[in-house]
Amino acid sequence: MAESNLLNQNNLLILGIVGGLIGIYLSGLSTIGGLISCLGGICAIVWGADAIRRVASYGLGTGVPSIGYMSLGIATVGSIAGLTAVLAFPALGGLAIAAPILGLIFTMIIGACMGLVAVKIIGMKIPIMVRCTVEIAGAASLSILAFSSAVAGGFAAADILNYVVAPGFIALFYIMNCMAIQHPYNACLGPNEEQTRTLKCAASTAFLAMTITGIIALSHAGVVPAILILIVGLCGWYVSFKAFLKASYEAAASVKWTGLWPKVEE
Amino acid sequence: MELISLIILVIFIVAGGVCIGGGVHFIPVGGAPAAMSTATGVGTGTAMLAAGAGLTGLITAASMTGQAWYLVALAGAVGAMLMMGITMLIANFVYIFGVGIVPASSKASIDPITKLDQDPYKTPGTEGHGVPTVCFVSGIIGALLGGAGGGLVYYAVDSFASASTVLSGVDATAAAGLAAIVSVGIFFINSVAASYNIGGTIEGFHDPKFKRIPKGILASAIMSLVAAIFVILMLGGI
Numbered sequence: 408m409a410e411s412n413l414l415n416q417n418n419l420l421i422l423g424i425v426g427g428l429i430g431i432y433l434s435g436l437s438t439i440g441g442l443i444s445c446l447g448g449i450c451a452i453v454w455g456a457d458a459i460r461r462v463a464s465y466g467l468g469t470g471v472p473s474i475g476y477m478s479l480g481i482a483t484v485g486s487i488a489g490l491t492a493v494l495a496f497p498a499l500g501g502l503a504i505a506a507p508i509l510g511l512i513f514t515m516i517i518g519a520c521m522g523l524v525a526v527k528i529i530g531m532k533i534p535i536m537v538r539c540t541v542e543i544a545g546a547a548s549l550s551i552l553a554f555s556s557a558v559a560g561g562f563a564a565a566d567i568l569n570y571v572v573a574p575g576f577i578a579l580f581y582i583m584n585c586m587a588i589q590h591p592y593n594a595c596l597g598p599n600e601e602q603t604r605t606l607k608c609a610a611s612t613a614f615l616a617m618t619i620t621g622i623i624a625l626s627h628a629g630v631v632p633a634i635l636i637l638i639v640g641l642c643g644w645y646v647s648f649k650a651f652l653k654a655s656y657e658a659a660a661s662v663k664w665t666g667l668w669p670k671v672e673e
Numbered sequence: 674m675e676l677i678s679l680i681i682l683v684i685f686i687v688a689g690g691v692c693i694g695g696g697v698h699f700i701p702v703g704g705a706p707a708a709m710s711t712a713t714g715v716g717t718g719t720a721m722l723a724a725g726a727g728l729t730g731l732i733t734a735a736s737m738t739g740q741a742w743y744l745v746a747l748a749g750a751v752g753a754m755l756m757m758g759i760t761m762l763i764a765n766f767v768y769i770f771g772v773g774i775v776p777a778s779s780k781a782s783i784d785p786i787t788k789l790d791q792d793p794y795k796t797p798g799t800e801g802h803g804v805p806t807v808c809f810v811s812g813i814i815g816a817l818l819g820g821a822g823g824g825l826v827y828y829a830v831d832s833f834a835s836a837s838t839v840l841s842g843v844d845a846t847a848a849a850g851l852a853a854i855v856s857v858g859i860f861f862i863n864s865v866a867a868s869y870n871i872g873g874t875i876e877g878f879h880d881p882k883f884k885r886i887p888k889g890i891l892a893s894a895i896m897s898l899v900a901a902i903f904v905i906l907m908l909g910g911i
Binding site for chain 1: 705844
């Protein structure tokens with residue numbers, strides 16, 4: 408299936424990391440900070456959905472959602488550790504500005520351990536298991552950090568603990584981002600699955616998650632920034648979901664007209 | 674934080690993780706074939722079953738916040754066992770009265786607990802169906818281990834977070850929230866590692882795949898140790 412990729416995996420990786428980090432770092436801006444942060448989260452989710460697509464096409468044996476839930480588990484531990492490590496260890500105090508990058512690195516280290524355990528100890532025979540687990544966990548980490556910063560109005564650890572962890576929104580982000588990352592491939596997998604269609608679905612689930620983040624952001628970020636996130640999220644969802652539906656109809660029509668599956672499988 | 678309490682934290686998280694990872698091996702996970710009643714077990718994946726039972730266990734464990742560790746672990750175990758029992762019971766109602774099949778195991782020709790024949794009731798071409806008694810009992814044992822493990826992890830992170838200076842300036846509920854989300858994360862890491870080990874589906878302790886449990890426990894122990902190190906980084910104290 409790798410040959411049918413229109414978008415290169417490394418380009419998507421760069422889009423996810425750079426887009427996600429820019430979003431998180433600009434989350435402190437007034438009014439539009441939350442919006443930019445959420446858009447960064449969407450870049451990360453699209454990257455994660457592509458990584459899921461690559462690893463799950465080998466057949467995990469446990470269903471597509473399992474790796475999503477696991478990666479989000481890794482990401483919550485790693486990203487919160489990255490944010491609060493600068494508070495916990497005074498020696499790291501100078502790194503406060505690098506907290507999101509630290510969170511991403513921590514998450515990727517745990518992800519690499521998980522990938523290695525899966526390959527070396529459990530004996531899974533997926534060659535790209537380590538790389539993809541690292542990528543999905545990294546994407547999950549950036550998406551959680553981006554949405555959390557949008558709600559808390561910045562990536563300061565104390566703000567995120569106060570406005571995202573204490574009210575329990577972090578649990579919602581856990582499940583919501585997991586759905587946004589794992590659902591696209593789970594919904595599109597099959598003989599004529601193709602990258603652009605799956606990623607259109609990923610964009611629609613990501614914008615849907617962003618819309619919900621907009622509602623949550625009403626709790627702390629203020630009315631105008633929250634409404635901005637909500638409206639842009641809804642518009643983005645409408646456009647991307649329409650594009651996904653169109654792509655699905657086009658792919659379905661080629662089946663309907665010939666009565667045969669298109670020759671894209673293996 | 675003194676060294677001894679850090680060691681206790683790591684021991685609790687690793688023990689909890691091993692209980693979770695080991696417990697998953699007992700749960701009758703049927704996957705997609707069971708959803709069509711063509712394999713034994715509950716018709717969904719490990720992640721979903723573990724999430725259902727484990728998260729209920731975490732809620733009941735959290736209701737014991739502040740109590741001794743064994744009470745928190747027991748509360749978690751009771752919650753998870755209740756949820757797993759209800760899930761398997763309702764699944765059996767659907768299989769028996771909805772689909773119209775007799776619960777039968779394909780991995781044991783005689784149920785090790787009730788001593789009833791299984792083979793004559795197994796539809797040819799299927800891998801058994803429904804949740805027979807041995808799978809039910811196995812599932813309850815698995816939920817006991819999983820829930821107790823989740824409770825232990827919650828207790829460890831919660832007591833560590835409450836004492837940590839990191840959370841001194843923030844809302845008091847942040848410690849419980851942090852403990853809950855971190856234990857959910859560790860729960861999923863271990864249950865999916867175990868699920869990779871059993872290759873998706875298993876009937877219970879009588880399944881030949883159950884012999885793979887040492888590898889699953891080793892994987893869970895390593896991943897819990899890694900997670901414990903990052904929990905220490907998160908809350909400080911060296």
